[in-house]
Structures are given as structure tokens and as C-alpha cells.
Amino acid sequence: MQEFVDSLIASGAAPAAMPAWVHYLTAMLVFGGVVVFGFVLPIAGITTWVERRVMGRMQSRIGPNRVGPAGFLQWLADGLKNLLKEDIIPTASDAGLFKLAPYVVIMGFVATFAVLPFSGDLVIADMNVGILYVTSVTALVVVGILMAGWASNNKWSLLGGIRSAAQIVSYEIPAGLSIFPIVALTGTLSMQSIIAAQGPHPWQWFLFDNPFTLAAFLVFFVSALAEGNRTPFDLPEAESELVAGFATEYSGMRNLLFFMAEWGNLYVIGAIVTTLFLGGWQLPWALDGQPVLRNALQFGLFFTKAYFFVFLAIWLRWTLPRVRVDQMMTMCWKYLVPIALVNVLGTAVWMLVFPHGVPVVRWVLTAAAGAGLIAFFWRVRYHVRAAGYGRSQLSFNPLATTRVKW
């Protein structure tokens, strides 16, 4: 960022008479605005459409298909509807905190995009404390949710807020501990440097660096889901128990902000996982002479990897029922935290014993993951056949609307 603005000043595109910090500030605001309105908000909105389409197909339905082609503009219609709705603030609520809470939540979510990389050169700020910054600003979300739960002056909201606090604070620990192995391997907290330390091929990813990073990846993904209040850990909302949890009293735009943060958080989870474990935007080709093409390809690759995890979260949501509160706590403290601690120690020992890594282990882990994927798809094939479905009743078109038969 700074180099880019410096080059603009040097080339005369920006008036050199003003002090440099004005240019830096202007450039950051402009770029931040472009990212927030051009990427963050649409991605949160479009994810709602993706979720509803995927959910529909997983339940043998179609999903929204009326607004725009294949229902694609549904998210705009829903967003507009919510913006135009009455904004109700309960009389008995703590109005100031009640109004503030959604902004705190959305801030905790949007602020992560300051360090999330988009491609090799496209990143708002490549901070040297990148991943630490992400874990700390996402902690703002719990403040906002607790604030919403308290200010609503409603038992469901309060229960939701308290559950959320217990859940997010608990799962911060395995999530944070799962970042340790990667930080230890790279010796840096910067997102871009972590990606640069990996390679484009699966066996060069930190995911398959050693058995402990593979376990750390699983622990991190589960913890991130819990931190994002996603099913099976959607206890703070728990429709069947708490109406809508902390969001019960919210309507209109404020309600929309909560849900935008929830869906947008999916992409943030995907982007962090991609950065830490999946080699980020690493391309197999150098493409030194073509910065535009290189960055476009890197962005496409990074986005695809990150969005796969959004799909994975949606897929998990429509597979698993909600866990109970005690199960949620058991899973965190009895399983994820000890495993994460073992990962930290194991990676440290691994680095001590094999300072340059073990290529054979990388290949074996990659092959094992590949074999696991093949076994998984074999199982999917088994389930399709066990349900008595033939080729004519299948559709691999994600936008299919055809009924089986009339």
C-alpha cells in the first residue's frame, strides 16, 4: 500500500505539496471503502443466496429462484426489504447500547479485511502482526453480541449473549493454539509472509507439513465455526430454544447487520484457513512480467479456496444438528484444547528433530488425504445408489430446477 502511494506521489498523480500522511490516509480510506462496499458487503449478501440454494438442493428442493437469474438477486431484495423495515427499539431496552451493538459486531468482522490478503499485491495492510490482529479484532464480535443480549432486556437475548460469550471465549483458545504451529514454522505473524512460506502444490502447503499441522487445521476449522456461531455451534441463536437469541429484539437494518456479519464471517474463516494452511494465493507459475494477470489469477485461486470453506460450513450446517451447551463445552475443553496443545508441542519437537522438514511425510499425508477424498466420494456414490437413484434422476447442474418426473 505505502509503496503504491509513494509511487503515485513520485509520479505526480498526487499533489506533492500536501504532507504524505494526508495521501496515506486518503488512499487507505478510498481502498478500504472500495473493499468494504465492493467486496465485503456483496460477499456477505451473495453467501446468503448460495446458502439457500445449497440448503435447497440438500433437502431435495430448489431454493430461491424467482428474483433475477436463478434467484441470484434474492440477496439484494432481502437486503432492501430489511433496510426499509421499521427499526424498532424496545422501550425497556438500554437504547444506547442496543443501537451500538450491531455496529460493534460488524466492525469486528469488517476490520479483519484490513489484513486478509486478496492476492500477492492486493492487501489493504500487510501488518507484521497480521494473524494476531485478526484474532484480536474478531474478539470485538463477542463484545457486540453480549452488548446486544444485555441491552435488549429480554431473557432470550440475555441467554443468547451469555452463551455466545462462553462459547467464543472458550473456542478462542483452541483457535489461537492452532495458529501457533504455523507461526512457529514460519517465524512470522504477517499473513503475506505465511503464504509466501508455502508453495503452490498441496504437498507444499502447511496443511501437510507434518501430522500436527493437519490436526491443527481440523481443530482450527472447528473452533472457527464455533467462533462464528455457525451450526452445529449456533447456540447463541438457537431458534428452537431462544427464538433468535441475542438478535430476538432486533428488526430491520440492525438485524441485517448481525446476519451480514455471520455470513461474512464464513468468508473470513475460509480466508484465514486458506492463508494458514492451504498455501493462499500461491500460483505454480511466476508470471513476473504480467502483474495484472498474476494478481487476477492469484485472487481467483485464493477466492476459490476460501469460498470452498464457505461451502463446507454451509454443508456442515445442513448435515449436523445443534450440539447441547455441555457437549459444546466438552468438545472444546476435553478434546480441542488438549489436541491443540499436543499440536503446539509436537510441531516444536518436529522442528527440533527435522529442521528442514520431511518431504516423505508431506507426500504420505497428501496421498492419505487424497485417498480419504476418494473413499468419501465412494461413500457418496453408495448413498446415491442405496436410495435407489439412477442416472436419470441425478442432476449435477447446481442451478437445476427440474423435477424428477411427472
Next chain:
Amino acid sequence: MGMGAYFRNIKDAVVTIADGMAVTLSHMVRKPTTIEYPDRLPDGVRVQDTLPFRYRGILEVDLEICTACLACERACPIDCIVIDAQKDKAAGGLVMTRFDIDMAKCMYCGLCSEPCPTGAIHHTPEFEGADYSLESLIRHYVKAPTVAYKPKKAGEDDPVIKPILDRGMRYIAEFAVVGGGGGDDSTSD
């Protein structure tokens, strides 16, 4: 909890979640079964025709085979059925002067069609019952005083009544199917 149980728990969690995800993914590749009622149906298809035989839509009474036993009136939990019938020696049995069903009250529970001895009162696959007044939702099945049906020992031989009675008996018979029957399988997916 021993160490064995601990690791078995982890293994079970991973394996069962993966299998659950395989099930949901297998659903994703199936064609959706949604019927886009009412505006995106294939040409010439009425949704009503695709519904099962025992679909619980709007009630219908076949007066030709109604025995005026009042079993349905007694079975109805919300009293939406009203039947008036008097003995009339000259006419040769019970004469029905009124058989009204208030479809505004009906909750489509099907309890009236279960005790019916001939299957005269039964649900149809029709479901488009919207109307502009509550009065017009009351269905009057008796237009003029009608003599109630009397079952014949030797079996029905009237060519007009026999198909109606056969249909009614089939409707009753499908109650008894273990697992609910569900009627014509050719229309269900």
C-alpha cells in the same frame, strides 16, 4: 473415561460426521422434487392429479352410498359436519334432508372418513378452497331430500352405484395398509 474410549470418541466423531456429509452430498446431486405450483407447471399438468389417492384435501360426500349412520358427525372433533335424517316408511328408510360440512372449520384430520362404513365421506386431492365469504365455505351436499343407501347382502349390482361403492371401499381399505399405504405409488416420488 479411559484413553481407548477417548480416541474412539474422536474417531467416531470424524467417521460419523463424514458419513453424514456424504448423505447430504448425495442429496445435492439428486434432481429437486419441488413442484413449482401454481405458475411453473408443465403444460397440461394439474397438481391435484399428481397427488396420492389418500391425499387429505377438501371433503367430498358421495350421497349415493351414504347410509346416514351419523358416524362421521359423531367422529368430528370440531363439529363441522351436520346431518339431518328422519325415518320415512313411505320412502323406504332414512331420508336425509341436510348434510352440511363447514369447510371453514374443517381441520382436515380425516377422523370422519375413518368410521364411514362405505367410504361415502372422503377427502379429495382438491385443495384450492379460497373464497370470499365464510357462508360459501359451508358445503351443502343434500340438494333435495334423499333416501339413505342400504347395503345389499348379495353385493351391489347397480351399474351406477357399484363403481362409487368400489371406490369408497378402496378408500377404506387403504387405511388398513401397514405403513400407511399412501395410495397410488405412480405419483409419489
